[in-house]
Amino acid sequence: xxSIRVNLxxxxxxxxIGRGNLDHLGQFLxxxxxxxxxxxxxxxxxxxxxxxxxxxxxxxxxxxxxVIVVPPGEESKSPEVALSLxxxxxxxxxxxxxxxxxxxxxxxxxxxxxxxxxxxxxxRLLQIPTSLLAQVDSSVGGKTGINLPEAKNIVGxxxxxxxxxxxxxTLSTLPEREYRSGLAEVxxxxxxxxxDFFAYLEQNTSAILDREEDVLLEIVAxxxxxxxxxxxxDERDQSGLRAALNFGHTFGHAYELISPLPQAGEGSGVRAxxxxxSPLPQAGEGSGVRAxxxxxxxxxxxxxxxxxxxxxxxxxxxxxVDDSFxxxxxxxxxxxxxxxxxxxxxxxxxxxxxxxxxxxxRGRLQFVLPNQLGRAELVDGVAPAVIQAVLESK
Ligand code: GLY
Numbered sequence: 001x002x003s004i005r006v007n008l009x010x011x012x013x014x015x016x017i018g019r020g021n022l023d024h025l026g027q028f029l030x031x032x033x034x035x036x037x038x039x040x041x042x043x044x045x046x047x048x049x050x051x052x053x054x055x056x057x058x059x060x061x062x063x064x065x066x067v068i069v070v071p072p073g074e075e076s077k078s079p080e081v082a083l084s085l086x087x088x089x090x091x092x093x094x095x096x097x098x099x100x101x102x103x104x105x106x107x108x109x110x111x112x113x114x115x116x117x118x119x120x121x122x123x124r125l126l127q128i129p130t131s132l133l134a135q136v137d138s139s140v141g142g143k144t145g146i147n148l149p150e151a152k153n154i155v156g157x158x159x160x161x162x163x164x165x166x167x168x169x170t171l172s173t174l175p176e177r178e179y180r181s182g183l184a185e186v187x188x189x190x191x192x193x194x195x196d197f198f199a200y201l202e203q204n205t206s207a208i209l210d211r212e213e214d215v216l217l218e219i220v221a222x223x224x225x226x227x228x229x230x231x232x233x234d235e236r237d238q239s240g241l242r243a244a245l246n247f248g249h250t251f252g253h254a255y256e257l258i259s260p261l262p263q264a265g266e267g268s269g270v271r272a273x274x275x276x277x278s279p280l281p282q283a284g285e286g287s288g289v290r291a292x293x294x295x296x297x298x299x300x301x302x303x304x305x306x307x308x309x310x311x312x313x314x315x316x317x318x319x320x321v322d323d324s325f326x327x328x329x330x331x332x333x334x335x336x337x338x339x340x341x342x343x344x345x346x347x348x349x350x351x352x353x354x355x356x357x358x359x360x361x362r363g364r365l366q367f368v369l370p371n372q373l374g375r376a377e378l379v380d381g382v383a384p385a386v387i388q389a390v391l392e393s394k
Contacts, residue, residue: 002221006140006228008160008235015140015164015224019213022050022167025057025128029099032163033124037064037098039089041112043072043105049173050130051103058101066092070108074300077111077146079155085115099124099162105131105178106138106300110153113144117159125161130170132182133301136189136223137245139164141231150356152253158236166224168216181301183208183336184248184308189223191308191329192247193230195374197222198332205335243378247368251342252300252307254353258345259298298343305338314382314390315369325373347391351384 001018016028029038038058042051047069055065068088070076089098100123102112109127116125129139145156171179186208190198200218201208207215227245234241298306312326330340342350354365365387370376 002217004221004224004228006160007232011142011160013161013163015166015228017135017166017168017217017221017224019167019169019217021165022053022128022170023057025054025101025126025165026059026061026063027057028163028165029058029063029101029126030061033099033126035063035097035099035124037094038066038101039092039094039098040065040067040101040103041070041085041108041115042067042103043070043076043108045072046104046108046130050128050167050170054101054103054128066094070111072107074107074147077107077153079146079148081111082115082146085111086119089115089119094119094123096120096123099126101126101128103128103130104134105129106134109134109139110143110145110156113142113159113161114146114156117144117157122159125159127161127164129164129166131174132171132179132220133185135166135168135171135220136182137185137227139166140224140227141242142235143237150257152256160235164224166220168213168220171211171216178299179211180337181299184301184305184333184338186219186223187329187332187336187338188245188247188304188308189226190332191370191373192244192368192376193226193374194222195372197226198328198373202328202332202335205332209336240378243366243368244376247370247376248304248306248308248311250307250354250367251310251350252303252305254350255306255342255345256298256300256303257353258349259303259343298339302339305333305340306342309333309340310342310390311367311369313393314367314386315371317386317390318369318379318382320369320371325370328373341394342391347388350391351387354387355384 004015006013040055055067058065070081100112100116102109113125116123127139129135142158142160144159145153148154190201204215230242309330312329315321333340364380365382366378366380367382368376369379
């Protein structure tokens with residue numbers, strides 16, 4: 001078991017990383033947040049796999065646990081689902097003494113974190129990430145939020161958790177495509193922040209793809225340590241330091257928005273169930289909104305993978321790196337089976353989305369660009385002609 005401290009004065013907390021430690025969640029909670037009521041928010045995929053065990057572990061502490069299940073997928077990060085959750089918490093009698101625990105991937109963590117940040121002006125939050133993306137990135141650092149149709153993560157709050165519990169054993173149930181998508185964020189840490197870590201990833205691709213638990217513990221801990229160091233120095237993403245974590249994300253978000261959306265399924269409302277003594281609810285049938293394997297739709301990490309390659313090409317054009325950087329980055333992403341070429345879409349559409357993105361401040365276009373392996377920084381005022389040229393280059 002490893003524990004990484006995120007030092008943020010009175011908002012400091014531990015990220016505990018282990019295997020099989022989900023069964024100790026009750027103890028982890030009791031050591032960090034005295035309460036008699038937990039609202040556990042999860043999604044239909046994770047509910048039976050992991051959230052039931054998490055709720056049972058909390059219930060063993062004689063704490064009332066209410067479970068709310070949302071549909072899986074990015075569409076749940078919406079004002080409509082947020083409204084149902086606020087209403088759900090009200091109906092369950094949650095108040096400022098209650099704790100929100102979120103068990104799931106990045107979507108559930110961002111959404112439930114936002115609910116915790118806003119309900120009753122702020123509830124304590126525990127993050128229990130079960131996807132690779134959430135374990136290495138989104139569960140640490142306090143960013144929470146939802147999307148509007150035109151912009152990702154545009155409504156949100158900084159709300160640090162009281163603790164993060166990571167059980168790498170939960171990664172064994174992740175669909176292959178989703179696991180590989182999470183690896184894009186892992187590569188991001190190496191490429192943008194830590195050249196030695198990048199080399200470690202290059203040397204261990206097979207073990208990583210085989211999800212060997214020792215290697216998983218190593219990469220999750222390494223990413224969380226890098227993230228903690230950055231968050232401690234730039235908690236609210238103001239100095240440009242934390243922006244390095246967005247390497248590949250400006251192009252990536254644009255392709256994510258542009259790639260075809262899945263059909264909305266039925267039953268996309270949230271479901272609430274109550275109390276540690278009663279059987280936990282079963283996931284509803286046919287209620288998934290997003291089929292993660294849908295052809296033509298990019299997962300977040302896939303879009304980031306493409307975005308990192310495009311950002312590398314941009315850095316080459318601006319003479320910040322030579323082509324060996326891009327070749328090495330591409331080779332590692334290829335080894336992890338991630339896409340490295342953008343889909344065929346009109347480059348003007350991509351540029352329009354980038355201009356509208358929240359990183360475009362007062363008309364100045366900002367990109368996170370490398371200047372060597374393991375070092376990237378926010379670059380202001382990139383000319384639209386350069387972006388266009390990158391989008392049209394092969
Ligand atoms: N995922 C980027 C950040 O936490 O700042």
